Amino acid sequence: MAPRTSSWPVWSNISSTDNNIKSADDWIEAHRMEDGAETLWRVHDELYDLEPWIKKHPGGPQWLEITKGTDITELFVTYHLNTKMVTDVIRKFYVRQAVTPRKSPFTFKPDGFYNVLKSRAAKQLSLVKPxxxxxxxxxxxxxxxxxxxxxxxxxxxxxxxxxxxxxxxxxxxxxxxxxxxxxxxxxxxxxxxxxxxxxxxxxxxxxxxxxxxxxxxxxxxxxxxxxxxxxxxxxxxxxxxxxxxxxxxxxxxxxxxxxxxxxxxxxxxxxxxxxxxxxxxxxxxxxxxxxxxxxxxxxxxxxxxxxxxxxxxxxxxxxxAPHHFPDNFHDGDNVNGEHMDWGLHQTYTSVERNEPIDNIFLTMATFGDHTLHHLFPALDHSLIPLLQDTFEDTCKEFGLDLTQKSAVTIARGQFKQLVRLTPNDPKRIP
Structure with missing residues (x-):
């Protein structure tokens, strides 16, 4: 079948978006053929042979075993708060430059929303014992x-x-x-x-x-x-x-x-x-x-x-959970340009939920604090609330809307999204 139509041109003709992708293994195999990683691990435009590192990987071997042969740029950046330390480690396994451009519309510019927020979050978390x-x-x-x-x-x-x-x-x-x-x-x-x-x-x-x-x-x-x-x-x-x-x-x-x-x-x-x-x-x-x-x-x-x-x-x-509110970005909506800061994309695809009860038993069982969880997925959920003030201040600085919706409003919104046919206008990009 033909690939699904996407807001992002980079995904217009690749098999990982085909309608016949029916399992997780189908999807990861398609990426092995398309990501230009050449049986290695790709980070940005560089290829690394992480085979000797699999058993030593602090996160466990499964992460590297599954992603071999794919572009792991977003995973690499978002799963490591201390970018400098992991960059120093990964340089030991550098092989060569990739020969094809990345098939992802997402960027991580040093002064972009995500890297600014990430540096502030790392500083905040350095003050606590996890x-x-x-x-x-x-x-x-x-x-x-x-x-x-x-x-x-x-x-x-x-x-x-x-x-x-x-x-x-x-x-x-x-x-x-x-x-x-x-x-x-x-x-x-x-x-x-x-x-x-x-x-x-x-x-x-x-x-x-x-x-x-x-x-x-x-x-x-x-x-x-x-x-x-x-x-x-x-x-x-x-x-x-x-x-x-x-x-x-x-x-x-x-x-x-x-x-x-x-x-x-x-x-x-x-x-x-x-x-x-x-x-x-x-x-x-x-x-x-x-x-x-x-x-x-x-x-x-x-x-x-x-x-x-x-x-x-x-x-x-x-x-x-906050993803399918009809005001959120869903592929097919209009976008400005061919690239976007990855962190901005995460905020545009998740509406803030008003948590009526501040209780970890409730938030963990209902995908609470969801936007921050997406921005920092490698953090244990108990640490997420520590970043709330930093997140709100950074969003205000970048002009992002954090208006909260009730859980009932968001739950009802998913059914409105199911019948929405008209693409939304582009979100404002700072």
Whole structure:
């Protein structure tokens, strides 16, 4: 199929935007063919052989293993606050200059919004001890997952089928919120808590491609897999090729939410891309069968209710996060020029949400403080609030709008975006 039409000319004729990209592995393989990294790692216009560094990488080997053969410029810049230190390290692995221009519209000019904000954030965070804060996020996700496992045992002990199913739905809801909170740890260096998301059938490896490499870097564009994988059931772009079901019945799109995460498991199983971590999906059915009196069939039915409820909750929270408000940039909207500061792009694709309750249990389970999380994805979520004043001051300096919207307004906005056909005018570029 032909590539999707993009606001950015650089993506007008490349296969990584084709409609037949249906999995994270399809997407990363397309980038290996298109990024001009030549089986190496590309940062800006330079190629590096990081093979000797994979096992020494402080963030863990998986990051480099997955990205071999691709352009990692945005990941390199945004995942390392101390740019000078990591630049000194990576120079040891320099091979040669790339022979093709970068296929990305995003820039990181020294005096641009992102690098100015990043330098200020690094200075701010140098004054604190991160470990004093990260224990909070650990407590949050451990609590959600432990409550989920306890509820699983409760499901297995119920004798009434109706009570079993009601408790299974409750278990799935808590698991969904716990999965949202646990996603924090998939952004950090390799750690055992990142595997909590596997309980809801999400693959850490696949998630890092589709969410970290794709969504976080190319937010709301044709390169964002969270925008494209569900086509034609969900169509976020302001283009006139929306299926009539989306145009006429946008409020019915949540019908597919329970099937999204199990569907991704089916796709990677069919394509033979499962790994050993996928065995963790059987923890919940094992609890259902080992700690109670449920038959195998009853346990499987309860498990089905848990995972489908979890998928619904996780997807609803994700789509109700600040990205799909109709005033945000979505690919297909008009832009000024062929390039944009990456940090500006992140602010244009995320509306600020008014948090009625300042509680880390709530913010982590609902993708709170979302714009700052996108700007500094490698930071543990417990550190994000420390940058709020710095962020607001820098945005004011660059003339950026931080008007907050309520969670309800943003949630309703996603359905308005689903039916929006008219491109927005360009955002003001300082």
């Amino acid at each position: 470990d004093n804060y990260t224990i909070k996020s650990m407590l949050v996700v451990d609590t959600y997952i432990l409550v989920t496992l306890a509820l699983c045992i409760g499901v297995s002990l119920t004798q009434n089928i109706l009570h079993t199913l009601i408790l299974a739905v409750l278990t799935g809801a808590v698991l969904g919120l716990g999965t949202v909170a646990s996603h924090n740890f998939t952004h950090l260096k390799d750690n055992w808590r990142m595997y909590y998301v596997q309980l809801s059938m999400i693959s850490v490896r696949e998630w890092r491609i589709s969410h970290v490499f794709s969504h976080h870097i190319f937010t709301n564009t044709v390169q964002d897999l969270e925008m494209t994988l569900l086509y034609p059931f969900i169509h976020w772009f302001p283009t006139d090729d929306k299926p009539f079901t989306v145009r006429l019945f946008p409020f019915l799109t949540p019908v597919i939410y329970p099937f999204i995460i199990p569907g991704q498991l089916a796709i990677r199983t069919f394509k033979g891309k499962n790994d050993i971590a996928d065995l963790l999906i059987f923890v919940i059915p094992a609890l259902l069968m080992l700690f109670g009196q449920l038959t195998v069939i009853s346990a499987l039915i309860a498990w089905l209710f848990i995972v489908m409820t979890s998928s619904f909750m996780f997807t609803f929270v994700g789509f109700s």
